[in-house]
Amino acid sequence: MGRGRRHSVGGAAAFGGGAAPPFAPAFYSQFGKSGDQTMDISQQPKKRSHMDDSSSWDIVKATQFGILERCKELVEAGHDVRQPDKENVTLLHWAAINNRSELIKYFIAKGAIVDQLGGDLNSTPLHWAIRQGHLPMVIQLMRYGAxxxxxxxxxxxxxxxxxxxxxxxVAAYLMAKGQEVDGPDCNGQTPLMLAAQKIIGPEPTNFLIKNNASVSGVDKVNRNTPLHCAVLAGNVDAAGILLKAGASVDAENVNGHTPIDVAHQVNSPLLVHMLNQVKQERIRSNSRCLRIINRYRVFLQFLLCTAFLGSVGAIVDMNSESWLLKAILLCCVIGLIHLASRNLPGPAFQSLVPATALMASVFWMVVTWFLWFLPDGPSATVQVLFTLNITALLYNYLRACRTDPGFVKATEEEKKMNVLVLAEAGCLDPRIFCTSCMIKKPMRANHCFSCDACVAKQDHHSMWTNGCIGARNHHYFILFLFSLVLMGAWMFYGCLVYWTTHCALRYQDQGLWGVMATLVSCSPWLLCIFLLAFYHACWSGLVLLLQLYQIAFLGLTSAERMSLTHHQRKLRQTASLRQNPYNLGVVRNLASFFHLRCCGLFKPAVIDWTQQFPPGRDQHMFGHTDMV
Incomplete structure (x- = not known):
């Protein structure tokens, strides 16, 4: 760290308020050029005792340690606050890097130049504050005209x-104050190009893309796009985000090289494969057929899953005694489904598989009820109850899928205003502000990485609905689970009645394996449906019990329970999860969750959780740190 070591103070507060270690310009000349080095706090000298006499310190040292009275004494004695030290660093630089707000105020009142350049990197005090991440100092300097x-x-x-x-x-604050997200530096590179080239990891690139950074801009020297920069650096994360945002794989730089050509030059097989795959997908997506497939992908995926389950059941239920023939047919069906899946465009279809497979399972359960069980003449009561069950299941499932879970939305102007207000209030904190969505998070809100949005009172992202479960659709999800458990019970009942009526089951004579063999030979289809219903009833029953426990006894969501449990483990605490401000007691929790009124016996408060904001910066209960 060169000359900076002689100025060092306690490193414990290096990244917050209080005494942070001052660093000499020599350190910045190395740190600024590499961009990926970090301060070794362990090598910093221990914090000086408060008993140390500061009356003999020079003004630079007094500034670094934040001794305002000593600085005033020396300035009143004639020291020029504009005068740089022998390293060409001004007092304002030292105050900025150490987050000394009182000294900044005092020096500027005494005539210090807020944008004076200094140090080995010829930086302003604002630059020094930004490198250290001192947001309050950045705000203060910009108020003084930096x-x-x-x-x-x-x-x-x-x-x-x-x-x-x-x-x-800090970046969010600067953009809210009017800095262009695509503004070039003196080398003609935008912030997105620097993030793609110099930072390994998705966060800065994703942050800039979310704030409408251009993926097609080029630098003025090599005419490289951000994707060129990411490929040159071997930054797979950034390249993936840029491709998802629509970055061109055919853009040419000043040498006529596309990102694919650059990937070959840097000898990166992974990036070559990624870029070629995206290029092929984009070529195919231009066809009218694939546009139609994308438009109706949910319906097509449902048909595919329905055909697969139906084919498997039909093959197993064939009258043929040759299990070899059935195995060959099953392999053919699996091969055809796999081939069809490979030709369907990407992750959007893959994410639909659990949800569409569930609906395909329900479809074949209903078909089985009407074709296998109904001819045996169940009572009218049974038929009505089953019809009500399947109607409730489909209704609640569609409502859980189609209802807005509580996405927190804001206009661009509202986002900027939120950043400014929170930053200047000292509340630009990941528990309160989401740097991915650039919004102030309501209480109990979480950022969902699958939906790429903040969801009010989010419980979890469900693969069975292919969406988030939050404040506005959580009760539909619970009712869907309950209906699915009942659906499994009806299928168990129907299978048992059918087997008792149509199959010669003699457990005492045949034994367990004999009964199983009889069931397989009697109706393999029903056995498949029974196992399918058993699977769905098991997972839905377990999830339902867990959800009802959290809702009724804890008053918490799954996300809150996990966060609170993790927090307790980290702090090695054993406090009861029931001790939280959202737990109103079992009856009131259930009444509030399901909005039950019971002829006026209950008066649950209807709360719009997208508009419930914490009253203060320290009153957020669970301390989420889901900033991206």
Missing amino acids: DPSVADGEGYRALHLAILFQHMA
């Missing part, structure tokens, strides 16, 4: 530095 468009000795402006050092809160 210009974020000034470039340092490496050509980086304020927003570029915030991205390079991965201080997303």
